[in-house]
Each structure stands twice: as C-alpha cells, then as structure tokens.
Amino acid sequence: MPIELSIIMPCLNEAETLAVCIGKARDYLERSGVSAEIVIGDNGSTDGSQAIALSLGARVVNVTQRGYGSALYGASLAAQGRYIIMADSDDSYDFSNLDPFISKLREGYDLVMGNRFKGGIKPGAMPWKNRYIGNPILSSIGKALFRCPASDFHCGIRGFSKEAFHRMDLRTTGMEYASEMVIKATLMNMKITEVPTTLSPDGRSRPPHLRPYRDGWRHLRFMLLFSPNWLFLYPGTLLMLIGIAGSLALMLTPIHIHHVRLGIDSLIYFAFMVIAGYQSVLFAILSRVYSVQENLYPGSIGYRYFFRHIGLERGLIAGGLLLATGLGAFIYALVEWQRFAFGMLDIEHIARICIPSGLTATLGIETILFSFFLSTLGMSVRHHPTESPLDYVEPERARG
Incomplete structure (x- = not known):
C-alpha cells in the first residue's frame, strides 16, 4: 500500500523515552489502520537510540549536520508518506491521538498546528515563565508581524503535507526551524489550522536540550529578521x-x-x-x-x-x-x-x-x-543545485 503518513521524530540521545514514543505511535497506527511509517532523524546519538528505533521497526535517518532543524529536515526529506506529523521524542506529546491532525490534513490543510493551551498542559509540563510570558509574547509577536492564524506559535507537534514541505524549502538548522515553518507557510498563503493537543511533562531524567532564554531569543531574533x-x-x-x-x-x-x-x-x-x-x-x-x-x-x-x-x-x-x-x-x-x-x-x-x-x-x-x-x-547567476537526499542523510533499515 502507498504510505499515507510519516511520523517523524528528532533524536539526540533519547534512549530513555524513544521506545515509549515509538510504541504509542505504533499503537495508534494499528488502531487507526493508517498506512504509515515511523522515521527517526538521528543527530548523532551515542546511547543506543538508533538500535532501539530499529528494533521497534522504525526507519533511522542519520543526519550529520547538528541541530533540531537539521534532524527534522533530514527525516522529512527521507519520509515517504503523503503527510508528515512531527513531534519531539521526549514523551511530552501524545502520539496515540493523531486523529485531529490526520483529519485536517485529509481536508486539504497544508499545515496543522497543535495548540497546547486549548488541549491542556499537565502539571510540570511547562515552566511558568514559558507558559505565561515566553509563549504568549512570542505567539503574539508572530501574529502581529505575519498575521499568522496560529495561536500557539511554537507548539512542537504539527502536521504538514510532503508537498507543502517541499514548497516551504526550509533552511534553518536550529530551533528557528519551527518558526520558519509557520512564517513561510503564512507568507505563502498556505492553508493553516490548529487542533487541540496535550502537553505532558518531559519523560527524561536529564535536563532537556531546550534552553528557554537562549532559544526564546533565537526565535524572537528570527521573527524580527524575517520581518x-x-x-x-x-x-x-x-x-x-x-x-x-x-x-x-x-x-x-x-x-x-x-x-x-x-x-x-x-x-x-x-x-x-x-x-x-x-x-x-x-x-x-x-x-x-x-x-x-x-x-x-x-x-x-x-x-x-x-x-x-x-x-x-x-x-x-x-x-x-x-x-x-x-x-x-x-x-x-x-x-x-x-x-x-x-x-x-x-x-x-x-x-x-x-x-x-x-x-x-x-x-x-x-x-x-x-x-x-x-x-x-540582484545579478542573474546560475545557482548551485540543491543538496540531494543522499548527500544529506543516510537511511538505515533493520536487518532481515
């Protein structure tokens, strides 16, 4: 059967939670009957994350260029589905309830954003400074500068069509990747909508890769430079x-x-x-x-x-x-x-x-x-051809 959906996750030493995320995604796919694949964009893990993913039937794409955006871009580039749903592999987003995203993508929306403030934020899932200061301010700035319809500008779970992914031609490699996606989709007049989603506490015992002040400034800087x-x-x-x-x-x-x-x-x-x-x-x-x-x-x-x-x-x-x-x-x-x-x-x-x-x-x-x-x-010059997928990622599949 042709693959309709690719569920992608960025990964950098996520052995603690990766199996849980893949398991929830597989449970959803078995219940829903959606023809799908699970793709892990691995950014150089050294804790055995790749072996865990392969043992659970996921595809692993080794993305050599470091960065959150690079990992997601590499996984999206290698995805074979008509639609793509991305979310972090720290068990903070619920892969067992993707019906709202699939439904909106099938209706023809190019980008479907999750909204944590409408779906619910569980105790301990988001620091108060992010919940009441950072996210509302950054989302308000994004709506003011670009007239974006998304109210939760930086929600980490979102769905988009593979065709929209190619049209957006995303270039950033770090945390700005999430902002670039929403901004470009808005500027290109793509169909954007939101669905409620639930945010749970990070399932890892170590600190997250996210650094609120640094990454918040990077998002704000990117939005200003993009406007x-x-x-x-x-x-x-x-x-x-x-x-x-x-x-x-x-x-x-x-x-x-x-x-x-x-x-x-x-x-x-x-x-x-x-x-x-x-x-x-x-x-x-x-x-x-x-x-x-x-x-x-x-x-x-x-x-x-x-x-x-x-x-x-x-x-x-x-x-x-x-x-x-x-x-x-x-x-x-x-x-x-x-x-x-x-x-x-x-x-x-x-x-x-x-x-x-x-x-x-x-x-x-x-x-x-x-x-x-x-x-x-403004000189008319011949640009170098874009990178081929083989130059950027190295797909791996389970043996046997």
Whole structure:
C-alpha cells in the first residue's frame, strides 16, 4: 500500500523515552489502520537510540549536520508518506491521538498546528515563565508581524503535507526551524489550522536540550529578521519623515515653542534623524532582497516590480542629483564665505546652508553605493543545485 503518513521524530540521545514514543505511535497506527511509517532523524546519538528505533521497526535517518532543524529536515526529506506529523521524542506529546491532525490534513490543510493551551498542559509540563510570558509574547509577536492564524506559535507537534514541505524549502538548522515553518507557510498563503493537543511533562531524567532564554531569543531574533518592514522600514520611514519635517522648518528661521527656541543645534539632530532613517530604509530593502535570493523569504509582485523599475541606472541618477544638490549648496556657502573675505561668518546663517548641504550630499553618496550593492545582489547567476537526499542523510533499515 502507498504510505499515507510519516511520523517523524528528532533524536539526540533519547534512549530513555524513544521506545515509549515509538510504541504509542505504533499503537495508534494499528488502531487507526493508517498506512504509515515511523522515521527517526538521528543527530548523532551515542546511547543506543538508533538500535532501539530499529528494533521497534522504525526507519533511522542519520543526519550529520547538528541541530533540531537539521534532524527534522533530514527525516522529512527521507519520509515517504503523503503527510508528515512531527513531534519531539521526549514523551511530552501524545502520539496515540493523531486523529485531529490526520483529519485536517485529509481536508486539504497544508499545515496543522497543535495548540497546547486549548488541549491542556499537565502539571510540570511547562515552566511558568514559558507558559505565561515566553509563549504568549512570542505567539503574539508572530501574529502581529505575519498575521499568522496560529495561536500557539511554537507548539512542537504539527502536521504538514510532503508537498507543502517541499514548497516551504526550509533552511534553518536550529530551533528557528519551527518558526520558519509557520512564517513561510503564512507568507505563502498556505492553508493553516490548529487542533487541540496535550502537553505532558518531559519523560527524561536529564535536563532537556531546550534552553528557554537562549532559544526564546533565537526565535524572537528570527521573527524580527524575517520581518524587515517592522524591523527597518516602518521605524526608518517614521524617523526620516520627522527629520525632514524638522529640517525644512528650521532651514529658514529658528522656531519658538513657548519659551523653547529651536535653532541650528536642533537642525543638526533633525539632519541626523534623516540620515539614520534613510539608512534603515535601505537596510530594509537589502535584507528583503537577500532573503528572497537565499529562498528564506518568498518573492512577491511588489518585489519583482521593484527590481524591474528601480535599477542601477535610476539609482545612480537619483544619487547623482542629491549629491549635485549638496555640492551646489556647498559652492554657495563658499561664495558667501568669500563675501566676507574668508573671515568670520554669522554662524546661524551659514549653518543653515552647510547642514542641508552635507545632508543631501551624504544621502546622494549613500544612494549611489546602495544602488551598486543592490545591483550586485540582484545579478542573474546560475545557482548551485540543491543538496540531494543522499548527500544529506543516510537511511538505515533493520536487518532481515
């Protein structure tokens, strides 16, 4: 029979709980009658985990590249089922109740997320700081940045189709893998839903591989880096607009607000805000281009339009005009200085020429350099073929 389901588990020295997890999965498959396989993505275990898995009829895939994401990716790559359900091999997730996931996958959903807050968290299964601070905050940030429908953004049990797995083209190797999966599925407009699931205490006697603060920061960092609009574009645009408005207002005359006088000292800081905001906007564009080029972020119509209409030549023209404007103002300042025989000048008057001159010249140079760098990133090159499964994993099967 064709395999409908592959149950995959990452493994790194999980001899204490691996047999329990495989046993629960096998019990479920026998009851449900689903045509399935169990695949263990082993990340270099030295405690006999591979032998345990093979003795219980599971397939073992040796993933040489270390990391939670690498182990799951290697197992998913080797999976033969139409659908894949992944969960940790520490006995914290219930492999004996996978019907909700199978049902939703058969309905056509691309990604089915478990929700521990709806299904139940048993006493001792999740530290209070993760339950009431870490997970709610990270899930809220994920929903705000990407409009993701999942309420439990980092639940470790989830199901997806093999076709969706290939479309997502996941690249991260560590704990960010879970975030990348949800984010990419959302950005690619895949069908996503949630089902209740129960979280139990970790069945191992040793500490878990998870480190709450380090891994929480890695997830947050990944979400921010995956959202250049919120990280760079929106703050940079706001800062630049404030700087431009303040600079234009102070270029001609000081401004008095009650007893406060804003003069050239304020003009300097408004000019700084323009430069900092402009650089942030450029970073947003460059980070998006890099992410698309590396297949970390799906391309869009707006992205293709930008590259089609904003090329090197237009960037050089815009930068050249800004630079020429700044140099023109610099020449005008020299003429003014000459009028006073290159002696003492009215600082209020000359600063209102020199500061905008330096500002526009700086923006022009940044635009020119940005255009060259953007053109380098956007060059049409032949990419190396993707890794083959045989380069990445080494399947093992039970003898006999």
